Amino acid sequence: AAAAPGKKITARLKRTLPVRGPQAPTLSELMRWYCLNTNTHGCRRIVVSRGRLRRLLWILLTLSAVGLILWQCAELLINYYSASVSVTVQFQKLPFPAVTICNINPYKYSAMKEYLSELDKETKKALETFYGFSEGKSKVRRSVDDWNSTGSDFFQQIPLLKVEDFSRTATELHSGQKRKIEGSVFHKDSSIVNSGDSNDIIGFQLCDANNSSECALYTFSSGVNAIQEWYKLHYMNIMAQIPLETKEKLSYSADDLLLTCFFDGLSCDKRHFTRFHHPLHGNCYTFNSGESGTVLSTSTGGSEYGLQVVLYIDEADYNPFLVTSTGAKIIVHDQNEYPFIEDIGTEIETAAATSIGMHFTRSRKLSKPYSDCTETGADIPVENLYNKSYSLQICLHSCFQKAMVDSCGCAQYAQPLPAGAEYCNYKKNPNWMYCYYRLHEKFVKEQLGCQQICKDACSFKEWALTTSIAQWPSTVSEDWMLRVLSWDKGQKLNKKLNKTDLASLMVFYKDLNERFISENPANTLVILLSNFGGQLGLWMSCSVVCVIEIVEVFFIDSLSIVLRRQWQRARKWWSGRRGREQQAGPLGRQGHDNPVCIDEDLPTFTTALRLPLPHDSPLPRTPPPNYSTLRLETAFTEQLPDTLELGQH
Numbered sequence: 001a002a003a004a005p006g007k008k009i010t011a012r013l014k015r016t017l018p019v020r021g022p023q024a025p026t027l028s029e030l031m032r033w034y035c036l037n038t039n040t041h042g043c044r045r046i047v048v049s050r051g052r053l054r055r056l057l058w059i060l061l062t063l064s065a066v067g068l069i070l071w072q073c074a075e076l077l078i079n080y081y082s083a084s085v086s087v088t089v090q091f092q093k094l095p096f097p098a099v100t101i102c103n104i105n106p107y108k109y110s111a112m113k114e115y116l117s118e119l120d121k122e123t124k125k126a127l128e129t130f131y132g133f134s135e136g137k138s139k140v141r142r143s144v145d146d147w148n149s150t151g152s153d154f155f156q157q158i159p160l161l162k163v164e165d166f167s168r169t170a171t172e173l174h175s176g177q178k179r180k181i182e183g184s185v186f187h188k189d190s191s192i193v194n195s196g197d198s199n200d201i202i203g204f205q206l207c208d209a210n211n212s213s214e215c216a217l218y219t220f221s222s223g224v225n226a227i228q229e230w231y232k233l234h235y236m237n238i239m240a241q242i243p244l245e246t247k248e249k250l251s252y253s254a255d256d257l258l259l260t261c262f263f264d265g266l267s268c269d270k271r272h273f274t275r276f277h278h279p280l281h282g283n284c285y286t287f288n289s290g291e292s293g294t295v296l297s298t299s300t301g302g303s304e305y306g307l308q309v310v311l312y313i314d315e316a317d318y319n320p321f322l323v324t325s326t327g328a329k330i331i332v333h334d335q336n337e338y339p340f341i342e343d344i345g346t347e348i349e350t351a352a353a354t355s356i357g358m359h360f361t362r363s364r365k366l367s368k369p370y371s372d373c374t375e376t377g378a379d380i381p382v383e384n385l386y387n388k389s390y391s392l393q394i395c396l397h398s399c400f401q402k403a404m405v406d407s408c409g410c411a412q413y414a415q416p417l418p419a420g421a422e423y424c425n426y427k428k429n430p431n432w433m434y435c436y437y438r439l440h441e442k443f444v445k446e447q448l449g450c451q452q453i454c455k456d457a458c459s460f461k462e463w464a465l466t467t468s469i470a471q472w473p474s475t476v477s478e479d480w481m482l483r484v485l486s487w488d489k490g491q492k493l494n495k496k497l498n499k500t501d502l503a504s505l506m507v508f509y510k511d512l513n514e515r516f517i518s519e520n521p522a523n524t525l526v527i528l529l530s531n532f533g534g535q536l537g538l539w540m541s542c543s544v545v546c547v548i549e550i551v552e553v554f555f556i557d558s559l560s561i562v563l564r565r566q567w568q569r570a571r572k573w574w575s576g577r578r579g580r581e582q583q584a585g586p587l588g589r590q591g592h593d594n595p596v597c598i599d600e601d602l603p604t605f606t607t608a609l610r611l612p613l614p615h616d617s618p619l620p621r622t623p624p625p626n627y628s629t630l631r632l633e634t635a636f637t638e639q640l641p642d643t644l645e646l647g648q649h
Helices: 004-016 029-035 039-049 054-080 109-131 146-147 153-157 223-238 244-250 392-408 431-443 478-493 526-538 544-584 605-609 640-647
Strands: 098-103 160-165 169-172 178-180 184-188 202-206 211-220 258-261 273-278 282-287 307-313 328-333 346-348 352-364 460-469 503-508 517-520
Touching: 029 039, 039 054, 039 544, 098 178, 153 346, 153 392, 160 211, 169 328, 202 223, 202 431, 202 517, 211 223, 211 431, 244 273, 244 282, 328 352, 328 503, 346 352, 392 431
Parallel strands: 184 211, 352 503, 352 517
Antiparallel strands: 098 282, 098 328, 160 169, 160 202, 169 178, 202 211, 258 307, 273 282, 307 503, 328 346, 352 460
């Protein structure tokens, strides 16, 4: 009986002060205690948030975070306990690149003789004078008088000079006169190899047609290089004046160049080749150009499944002064790229089988701000003269050609012709050679601005080539092979083939593995957020939910509190201002002045009773005069006893 009151007190305490924590009497109390005391911020924010909308948002965020955690943990567990190994073998077809083939000799010498007869004549005379060279005659040097008797405009406009020493003194081989070299001297060879005899240095002088004192001497350590460079200058002048249709006829046709063709084990012919005319290499032929809308592909690597052609070079019809090597030039490129034969072409030997194995690589670089490359070249202020996809070489050549037209008034022959321009020749543009060499000097020294304007392409394709050469045809098979090829082409060639006129070419994929090289940013938004999360979690035990909580408390709630206090201060200030205005005005009902009271003496109670009543106001509602002296204030809070008695009587 004594313990009964104690139990009642304990039960009453439990009802008034419920126990928190694991000993909570109900499940809801336990969950509430957990949410208020846990380090899981989302659960706590669900309980302490005010308003249904805010609480609902925190419930959604917390459930989403729990779902992501369960998904990621399940993926980690599956990958951890997975012991299977997957091997994927994939065979795919690779698009075969375009293969452009050109004869090193651009035009048939037999067809060009009528255009080059005067130039060839002067060149032979120069060789005979310099080195005693003579065709079918004794090698005797010609005298200066012979030059004067057969003078030509070639040597009068651009004479060949023999530099006697380095004191700027040269002898003009056309007239034998000595002249003082004024202006700049440029050594066109990479290095001057001189055995001590300064007479071996030969060159030519170019002068400004508008100012004869502005000249430049170009010297060469080898007479072969000097004569060949001099020959090319006049050769370009002549070719610039010949129409394109005529030049295409003077060069090699597909039937002339191609003897046999196989691709992917099947026979092919000239219909699979597309002709385009190159200014320096004449008619070139591109296999698989894609102009018909179809790009050939191959599904098997190896030499038997690539392109196999036998080329007819016809060495006997070569220009002896223009080219000094025999064979063909090829270049492997994409269908949308221009083939720069003169820059990156690969030479093919005659009387040999050349095998070219390829590895295909696609590369992509990131544009700004990671690198200074261009996607399509549209942002480069240089007109594309080649009508092909943008490349750095196209930009540089187009930029130089534009500068050539602007500075010299005509276009350089080796590059495409801009709209409204014409190729240079010294009949219409006598100053173009000097202008070209000076402009090219600035271009090489990067003073023309082209290297600064042009950029690399962000995306490009590349075929890495591996070249191997074998003797072809072999000694034992030479006889029958040449007989068969002569029989096949006998109706057009009208002569027996020689192995030095033939070249065998094979272009194929070594394997079908496509290598893709791409640049990826080292720092992305995901990596940045991960680094921030790692630092916050390491030093502050903070997560994404914690960051949201910080934003809610320190930005949303804090801002709302500051704004609410400012609003309360503004309301308080406004209320105080209105109160002061009311206190400054009259209190109670507004009185009126009585016209009877015109004396300046203060009125008394007796005089106030004598005042007449206003005519417009009723008697009960007449207010007292507006005199502050008549205002009575109660001096005592309670009525005195004696006044009560008087009031009763």
